[in-house]
Amino acid sequence: MSKAGGDEVAGGSSSEKAQQPEDETPSGKVPSKLSATTTGPGWTKVSCPCCVSEQVEPLVLVKLGEKVRPETKRWLIKLIGAPQKDGGAALLAHPGEDASGDIIAVSAPRCTLLRATEELGLCKPYRNGDMEAFSYNDRDNFKDSDKMEVFLTLAERQYIVKYELDGLRAQRDLRIPGLSDSYTLQHRDNIWQKLGSARVIVDTLPLHNPEQLKNLSEAWYCGNQLAQPLDSVNGYFGSSVAFYFSFLDFYTWSLLLPAILGLSIAYFSGEVQKEMVDSVSASGVTHVEHDSAVSGHMILAVFSMLWSTVFMELWKRRSSSLSYRWGTLNLAERFAEPRPGFHGELGVNPVTGRVEPLFPEWQRDLRMALVSVPVVGLFLGLVVLGMLCFYWGEAQVQQLHKDWDSLLSQTLLYMPSVLHIVYTNMLATVYKTVAQSLTEYENHREESAYEKHLTTKVLVFTFFNYFAVLFHIAFFKQDVPLLRKRLASLLIVTQLVNQVTEVVIPFLVDRFISSPQRAESEDDPQEDKFRNQSNLPAFPGLFAEYIELLVQFGYLSLFSCVYPLTAVLLLINNLTEIRSDAYKICKLFRKPFFPPVANMGVWQTAFEVLSFVSVVSNCWLLLLSPRLQELCQENGMSSTNILLLAVLVEHVLILVKLILAVLIPDEPDWIRKKREHIEYTSMQALKQQKIQSEES
Amino acid sequence: MSKAGGDEVAGGSSSEKAQQPEDETPSGKVPSKLSATTTGPGWTKVSCPCCVSEQVEPLVLVKLGEKVRPETKRWLIKLIGAPQKDGGAALLAHPGEDASGDIIAVSAPRCTLLRATEELGLCKPYRNGDMEAFSYNDRDNFKDSDKMEVFLTLAERQYIVKYELDGLRAQRDLRIPGLSDSYTLQHRDNIWQKLGSARVIVDTLPLHNPEQLKNLSEAWYCGNQLAQPLDSVNGYFGSSVAFYFSFLDFYTWSLLLPAILGLSIAYFSGEVQKEMVDSVSASGVTHVEHDSAVSGHMILAVFSMLWSTVFMELWKRRSSSLSYRWGTLNLAERFAEPRPGFHGELGVNPVTGRVEPLFPEWQRDLRMALVSVPVVGLFLGLVVLGMLCFYWGEAQVQQLHKDWDSLLSQTLLYMPSVLHIVYTNMLATVYKTVAQSLTEYENHREESAYEKHLTTKVLVFTFFNYFAVLFHIAFFKQDVPLLRKRLASLLIVTQLVNQVTEVVIPFLVDRFISSPQRAESEDDPQEDKFRNQSNLPAFPGLFAEYIELLVQFGYLSLFSCVYPLTAVLLLINNLTEIRSDAYKICKLFRKPFFPPVANMGVWQTAFEVLSFVSVVSNCWLLLLSPRLQELCQENGMSSTNILLLAVLVEHVLILVKLILAVLIPDEPDWIRKKREHIEYTSMQALKQQKIQSEES
Secondary structure, three states: OOOOHHHHHHHHHHHOOOOOOOOOOOHHHHHHHHHHHOOOOOOOOOOOHHHOOOOOOOOEEEEEOOOOOHHHHHHHHHHHHOOHHHOOOOOEEEOOOOOOOOEEEEEOOHHHHHHHHHHHOOEEEEOOOOEEEOOHHHHHHEOOOOOHHHHOOHHHHHHHHHHHHHOOEOOOOEOOOOOOHHHOEOOOOEHHHHHHHOOOEEEEEEOOOHHHHHHHHHHHHHOOOOOOOHHHHHHHHOHHHHHHHHHHHHHHHHHHHHHHHHHHHHHHOOHHHHHHHHHHHOOOOOOOOOHHHHHHHHHHHHHHHHHHHHHHHHHHHHHHHHHHHOOOOOOOHHHOOOOOOOOOEEEEOOOOOOEEEEOOHHHHHHHHHHHHHHHHHHHHHHHHHHHHHHHHHHHHHHHHHHHHOOHHHHHHOOHHHHHHHHHHHHHHHHHHHHHHHHHHHHOOOOHHHHHHHHHHHHHHHHHHHHHHHHHHHHHHHOOHHHHHHHHHHHHHHHHHHHHHHHHHHHHHHHHHHHHHHOOOOOOOOHHHHHHHHHHOOOOOOOHHHHHHHHHHHHHHHHHHHHOOOHHHHHHHHHHHHHHHHHHHHHHHOOOOOOOOOOOOOHHHHHHHHHHHHHHHHHHHHHHHOHHHHHHHHHOOOOHHHHHHHHHHHHHHHHHHHHHHHHHOOOOOHHHHHHHHHHHHHHHHHHHHHHHHHHHO | OOOOHHHHHHHHHHHOOOOOOOOOOOHHHHHHHHHHHOOOOOOOOOOOHHHOOOOOOOOEEEEEOOOOOHHHHHHHHHHHHOOHHHOOOOOEEEOOOOOOOOEEEEEOOHHHHHHHHHHHOOEEEEOOOOEEEOOHHHHHHEOOOOOHHHHOOHHHHHHHHHHHHHOOEOOOOEOOOOOOHHHOEOOOOEHHHHHHHOOOEEEEEEOOOHHHHHHHHHHHHHOOOOOOOHHHHHHHHOHHHHHHHHHHHHHHHHOHHHHHHHHHHHHHOOHHHHHHHHHHHOOOOOOOOOHHHHHHHHHHHHHHHHHHHHHHHHHHHHHHHHHHHOOOOOOOHHHOOOOOOOOOEEEEOOOOOOEEEEOOHHHHHHHHHHHHHHHHHHHHHHHHHHHHHHHHHHHHHHHHHHHHOOHHHHHHOOHHHHHHHHHHHHHHHHHHHHHHHHHHHHOOOOHHHHHHHHHHHHHHHHHHHHHHHHHHHHHHHOOHHHHHHHHHHHHHHHHHHHHHHHHHHHHHHHHHHHHHHOOOOOOOOHHHHHHHHHHOOOOOOOHHHHHHHHHHHHHHHHHHHHOOOHHHHHHHHHHHHHHHHHHHHHHHOOOOOOOOOOOOOHHHHHHHHHHHHHHHHHHHHHHHOHHHHHHHHHOOOOHHHHHHHHHHHHHHHHHHHHHHHHHOOOOOHHHHHHHHHHHHHHHHHHHHHHHHHHHO
């Protein structure tokens, strides 16, 4: 997987014989052509002359089950290579070194790539330099549309291969050669899913491009560079990953301001020393407030509210610029084929007029209301149960410490917190599996809808899980010192745990257990290198990463005013997080498939919701600030009046936040104009088309 | 304006000679053609054979200034009749009985109507029954596209004439015949505006169709029918008016539930008697709360919150169905010509690629921030000033009553309220003019943006103006009986004042002052009938109507829990309001021009905002309810805790409201599918078009 691999790939595939031009065959001739071309040692042949190229780049590896018989493999290769009108995927397949081996390398010819680019609604640079929705018929006016390696990014090419494979459907009832009759395909069955359940296909994974990967990792995490190579990340891993890293980047830089403010407040108020004393002596429950510290508390509370609003608004603008730049402004997922897991009765889609499975909206709503919601509720109940146990434990330990007062009992003081955090993390893991099954059961048509509902489920739970205790301390116990202690321990423990589980363990496993087994030399056959990639663990997705950020953001915007060092700790954490996440995705896991996306999706909403909740939380914490209460009592205000004032301030601030959110446009002016231009031209085109179809 | 008029119009115009077919002239020949056809007594001739029809229906009346010279009129008629490529409006003009008279009747030929229908983005029934965005090239596939009277509604045809006239721009520098040199037209000047400022054109008004009007009024307000003929209203007055009446209708029926609830609460709690005593003896400040009355107060508060949410969500769904039905789902205003009042430097519009005036966004923002906002603030200050004076007066009068205690002083008790209401209404009138100039100065490109900003300005002010006192009483004085008294007097006085100023006075003026002067007989020339219409006062727009509804809705959703009869009073008011508004728009004013719209625009937002504020207000009024306070004190809760509880309840309710708003889709499922279908076909078409333009 090191230096020399890059040339190998190109060399390997070019040595496996370039494509020969072949005349376009009318559909009648196709069967004979297929049977003639798929048994040779090279790539399957392309069906149109424009797609013939000197080199074929292996994009995706299909790993077959061990017991798969050669005739099944031959049938599969034929299927992958067959034109779409014959029910194939119109891709290029390569059987590997050995026709009976357990891998198939898949690539895509130019025409298939271009047609899928149109189908996905990707935008590409037009000849006048603007990004325009790609149109196959107009392909010659798009820049570089003859050089697939430049025109489409590696991630896009690989996703297209997956998209085509996932979209394979049986055109008629069909027996799969070499398989028992129980796996006979019915009309419109999803072939890839069926083969997966028959264990013919064990895995489908995109292949790394060693040279590109090397360049990327050098620009990304090897040096001391400050900026991330986001465009290259988008090119190599796709826009989902690129959006995550862009957000992480933007967020980390935005932390600078609160970090500096927090640091200076902590420094000038002697907070630093106090915290140190606190954490060593664990005497957090005693009141050691200084006047100046509390005034820092107030500054931070107000600052947090403003910061989180401005941060989110600016991110939205940045996000839409990125989406324009990466050509995902105009994705057409609603109009594409449904996701493979989607099932329903065959019918005519009222939007596109195509025949495809339909699933009534009300039935989905019913499933959500009667199954998903109660199950999610149950888990939220478990969170509350955990919290109750934590309080019980806390009380017990305090009592113990009072009775014994030894070093042991002092250490025990932290036990309930630690146990609770562990319980919380475990529960989260179980819940994630449950949420996946629930969302699968809800049967969403689009990949993005599936992702959205899954994420929302996990998110609600996570929010509850991580923040229930903090809210309880802040709002019911109204105990600022305890909140501070808890926040500090959460920040430090969670971050340590995360860094260890996410990076250190996989790194050690990779270095000392897996790697020696698959040490590779330059002479290894190409096939073994592919196989090595498939032995890496699968990338666990961006859930965990986003949730980590969301929880961080929650700590910061909701409660940071009681612990000024929050932003500093987060900044340090994130600077390492960027590198460790980058290292992880490049080296420790298989290359993941990610669909092109236009924004962070539901995560953006989640961050926005948090930034609204932060107003409530900060107003409340302001109210709890002893300094403010003193001030008010000096001025002769009753506690009811202080409370009324706080409620008033809160409502005004929420109003200000809403007005700010409305006033700052979500997309820069120039993007809006581009988008309207696209809408305008497509409207114009509709009118043109009608007459054309009329005349013809 | 009565029975026989209908036939007259058709007869009158058909007797004025039908159009003769004429070969299409290449642009070189046009001048000679125009000079030959415009001096005769009939309509100007159409330029394409398909537009020739037996009858020409006069749609719009252009009223000229008294001093306009015949050559100017001839030039204007020529301009109206000239094809668009020669800078004309491609309409049909008729000089009236007398070539030197002061009116021009304007109609539109088929081609102009159809092209404008496409330009405006109106949807019309396609041959398969679906509504589709109209396309001129595909006109034959739309139902009834050869019968303009069926295909387009009267309102649409008239709006199109206005749209074409307003869009007239000088193609080169041009002296207008018969006018001084100071009125020379510059290249790209808006001709209609220039002629207006030169007093050549005094007025442009759509003409009534007496027969249709008679049918409409019979179906609308003459009988005892419960349902309004909304489709006919849309056809005759356009979708702006139709949306107002649909909303009024929907709102009035929705009032039934709160009215029944309010009535039963008032009845069972003896509230009715109490209120009567209250209003007669003006002893509202004394506490006469019954236990049962207060519990009604609580029921109503909770009910108001839920009702206002559900009401708004259901209305949004109804609104989108109506917009589909009326073909305004897909309006293309952003892509059309800018509104006539818009000015700026000539440039290429980046969206449509057309040359038109451009005005930078930031300059508009600057004008809003530096001029509009301060002026609006000033007026809000005047409202506060008025409120302070009101309180001062109130205190004085109370003192007086205490000193004298006579019938006179008792009457005087109501004086401050009445004076304040009058002041408030006067201020509102002045403000409306100011708001118009401000919005004109902001220089919005689209008519709808202009309307939106104007409405928002008026709305903020109105809200402040009407509700400042009520909020002050509820939140600062915390005086429920005063609030109740105030609300009752506002409801009764405002409604009486509105009904009188809106209907009774215009009716009396119309019947006894204007009408006798313009009594008409069947033998009157057509021209005089037109002239009579132009003597009616102009329709003042829907502002006042919507604001009345908004204020009503505010009383109801914000404060009705303290006065259960609110909904009943409003229901009675609205049942008469529907008829009086209908009568007013049909009989008392000129027929107004209204652009097609897809919804109520900014008004919908305003109602939604109010329904959120209602949560805050109702929670607060719940808190003030003495019964609740007793209850809590019995259970040993401190006032701080009650307040905390109320704040918690408020936040939860706002959350519930938000979730409800997200969960109930804003458009019914079938509309969403239709809309997506339109988007899909237009996306497909874009791809088709590119290749077409490539090939040609």
